[in-house]
Amino acid sequence: MARRRQIYEGKAKILYEGPEPGTIIQYFKDDATAFNAQKKGQIAGKGVLNNRISEHIFTNLAAIGVPTHFMRRLNMREQLVRQVEIVPIEVVVRNVAAGTLTKRLGIEEGTQLPRTIIEYYYKDDALGDPLIADEHIACFGWASQEEMNDIADMAIRVNDFMSGMFAAIGIRLVDFKLEFGRIWENDYSRVILADEISPDSCRLWDIKSNKKLDKDRFRQDLGEEAEAYQEVARRLGLLNGESEGEEGAVLDFDSAKKKRDGQ
Numbered sequence: 001m002a003r004r005r006q007i008y009e010g011k012a013k014i015l016y017e018g019p020e021p022g023t024i025i026q027y028f029k030d031d032a033t034a035f036n037a038q039k040k041g042q043i044a045g046k047g048v049l050n051n052r053i054s055e056h057i058f059t060n061l062a063a064i065g066v067p068t069h070f071m072r073r074l075n076m077r078e079q080l081v082r083q084v085e086i087v088p089i090e091v092v093v094r095n096v097a098a099g100t101l102t103k104r105l106g107i108e109e110g111t112q113l114p115r116t117i118i119e120y121y122y123k124d125d126a127l128g129d130p131l132i133a134d135e136h137i138a139c140f141g142w143a144s145q146e147e148m149n150d151i152a153d154m155a156i157r158v159n160d161f162m163s164g165m166f167a168a169i170g171i172r173l174v175d176f177k178l179e180f181g182r183i184w185e186n187d188y189s190r191v192i193l194a195d196e197i198s199p200d201s202c203r204l205w206d207i208k209s210n211k212k213l214d215k216d217r218f219r220q221d222l223g224e225e226a227e228a229y230q231e232v233a234r235r236l237g238l239l240n241g242e243s244e245g246e247e248g249a250v251l252d253f254d255s256a257k258k259k260r261d262g263q
Contacts, residue, residue, distance in 0.1 A: 004016040004017060004025070005017040007024065011031065011033045011037060012028065012029055012031060012032075012033070012047075012050070012196075012200055013026055013027060013028055013029060013196070014026075014027040014029065015027070018080060018081075018083070019080075022082060022083050023071065023080055023081070023082060023083060024080075024081050024082070024083045025074065025078050025079075025080060025081075026078065026079050026080075026081050026196075027047075027077055027078050028046075028047035028048070028050050028051040028054075028077050028078070028079075028196075029046075029047050030042045030043055030044060030045065030046045030047045032046065032200075032215065032218045032225070034215070034218060034219040035219070036125060036128050036129070037125070039218075039219070041218060043218060043225045043226050043229065044226045045226055045229070045230070046200070046225075046226065046229055047077045048076045048077055049198070049199075049229045049230065049232075049233050050196060050198035050199070050200055050229070051073065051076065051077055051078070051079060052073070052076075052233060052238050053197070053198045053199065053229075053232060053233055053236065053238065054070075054079070054196040054197050054198045055070065055073045055079060056236055056238060057162065057165075057197045057198075058070035058193070058197065060161070060165070061158060061161060061193065064157070064161060066154055066157055066158060066161075066193055067154075067190070067192040067193065068192055068193040068194070069081040069082040069083075069084050069181060069183075069192055069193065069194045070082075081194070082183060082192070084181025084182055084183050084192065084194050085181055085182040085183075086123070086179060086180075086181045086194060086195075087142065087143050087147070087151070087179070087180045087181060087182065087191060088122060088123040088124070088142050089120050089121065089122065089123060089132075089137065089142055089143060089151075089179075089180070090120070090121040090122075090123055090129060090177055090178075090179060091118065091119075091120060091151060091155050091177065091178040091179070091180070092118070092119040092120075092121065092175060092176070092177050092178075093116060093117070093118055093155050093156075093158070093159045093175060093176055093177075093178065094113060094116065094117040094118075094119065094174075094175040095112070095113060095116055095159070095163065095173060095174060095175060096110060096111065096112055096113060096172065096174040096175065096203075096205075097109060097110065097111040097112075097113060098110070098174050098175055098203050098216075099175065099203065100131075101117075101119075101175075110210065116156070116159060118152060118155055118156075119131060120132050120133070120134070120137065122136070122142070123179075134148065143191075147180075147182075147191050150190070150191050151180050151191055154178075154180070154191075154193060155178055158178065158193070158197075159173070159176075162176070162197075162202075166204065167207070169235035169236065170206060170207045170208065170235065171204050171205065171206060171207060171213065171232070171235065172204070172205040172206070172207050172210075173202065173203075173204065174202075174203035174204065174205055175202070175203045176197065176201055176202035176203065177201045177202075178193065178195070178197070178201075179193075179194050179195035180192065180193060180194055181194035198229075199213060199214040199215060199228065199229050199232050200214075200215050202214055203216060204232060211228075212228065213228040213229075213231055213232050214228065214232075
C-alpha cells in the first residue's frame with residue numbers, strides 16, 4: 001500500500017492527500033490543547049468521538065441546505081472532505097456568556113445573552129488568534145463583503161439548528177467556533193462550512209446541572225474529559241452498542257473498556 005502524503009498537522013487533526021483530486025483525508029487525533037497550545041495532553045478516544053459527532057452534525061446541516069466540505073466518514077478516525085482554501089477567520093457564535101467573553105467584559109459565566117453574538121478572530125497561532133472587527137477583514141482583504149454575508153447567514157443557521165438539536169437531548173449550546181473555506185466552481189468561488197463541529201469546538205452544558213460536556217473539562221482540570229465526550233455522543237444516539245471495528249466507526253466504549261480492564 002502506498003504511503004499517503006501528509007499535507008498538514010494541526011493541534012487536533014492531520015490532513016492527508018485524498019484519493020481523488022480536490023479531496024482531503026481528515027484524521028482526528030486524541031491530542032488536546034488549550035490556551036494556544038500552552039497546555040497539552042490527550043483525551044482517550046477523543047478522535048473517534050469527534051469524528052463521529054462531527055459527521056453527524058455536518059450530515060444534518062447538509063440536509064437543511066448548509067453547504068459543507070464533508071463527503072463521507074472512512075473509518076473510526078478518518079473522514080473524506082473536499083479540499084478548500086481556508087478563510088483565515090474563526091467565527092465564534094455565543095448564546096451564553098463564557099470563556100474570553102466573561103474575562104473581557106466582566107460578565108458572570110452562564111449569563112444568558114439578550115441576543116446571539118457573532119465574533120471574528122484572525123487565525124494566527126503566533127498572534128494568539130486576536131479578536132477582529134469587520135473593518136479589519138475588509139481592510140486586509142481576508143474575505144469579501146459577499147463572503148462575510150454568507151458566513152454570517154450560515155453561522156446563524158447553524159446556531160438555530162444546533163441549539164434545537166442539543167436542547168432536545170438536554171444540552172445547552174453555550175457557544176461554538178466555525179471555520180469556512182472557499183471552493184471554486186466554473187471560475188466562481190463560494191464559501192462552505194469546513195473543519196469540524198465537536199465538543200472540541202463547542203461549549204456544551206447539561207441543561208439541568210450545568211455540567212460541562214466539552215473541552216473546558218480539560219482546560220479547567222475538571223477531569224472526566226473522555227466521559228463527557230462519550231456522554232454527548234451517547235445522547236446523540238451515536239453509541240448504540242455496535243462495535244464495528246476500524247471500518248465501521250461506531251465504537252462501543254463500555255465493551256472496549258471492559259476488554260481493556262480484562263472483565
